[in-house]
Amino acid sequence: GSLEEVALPFYFGWFLLSSIQDKIKCTSMDFLKTLDTLEAFKKHLIDFSGKAEEVDLEQYFQPTGILHCTTKFCNYGKAEGAKDYAEKQAVKDSYGSIFDLSLSALFVTPRTFGARVSLTEEQLQLWPADAEKQAESVPAAASLPLGSRAHVTLGCAEGVEHVQTGVDLLEILTLQQEGQQGEQVEEMELGTLTYYGTGKWLLNLREPISAPACFSSFYG
Ligand code: ACK
Helix, strand or coil: CHHHHCCCCCEEEEEECHHHHHHHHHHHHHHHHHHHHCHHHHHCHHHHHCCCCCCCHHHHEECCCCCEEEEEECHHHCCCCHHHHHHCHHHHHHCCCEEEEEEEEEEECCCEEEEEEECCHHHHCCCCCCCCCCCCCCHHHHHCCCCCCCEEEEEEECCCCCCHHHHHHHHHHHHHHCCCCCEEEEECCCEEEEECCCCCEEEEEEEEEEEEEEEEEECC
């Protein structure tokens, strides 16, 4: 009946607990502040914003609300495979449980700012088999390992939709898979910063951030 039809959420995902949200917001803002001051970043500014003028990265990216890692975007049941996902045994069994997510890298593009999430085998049980394939603008992403798209959106440029963050991550990982080494520009306190061209920056964290998160859903 109609009640069942509206029972599917906007999306399923892991929602970071509030204590770690604050820590990540601090760490990520510090990173943006530092990136902004690097000569290497200034050198590639034109690739980043299309302008040679300086940008204030902390202003450039709009905050995104509650930090989470989307597993399945359901759009209240309108998205392909939403019902099947909601009915998966693993999803039902894990609903409401706390997981430990590993944030392994931060990335910045002219569109988005995000954290890469490296999923464990157990966490991959909750990952949709077609998540990477569904990014149609990055066809090569279909051959990336399952879970490659997993991320936490930390900010989006004005007018950019949140879905873009995962797409940007897939673009960077595709370049890596194609053998592009990128340009290692800086050893930062947090880790190694690499430039992949066209405004794409990736900071591999020396020590991944461990983030407790509740597997649940968002209705909005
Ligand atoms: O930052 P995100 O992962 O990107 O979290 C939000 C969340 O769902 C609510 O908008 C993500 N999202 C939106 N549309 C899609 C889509 N078509 N495929 C995958 N994730 C999506 C968005």
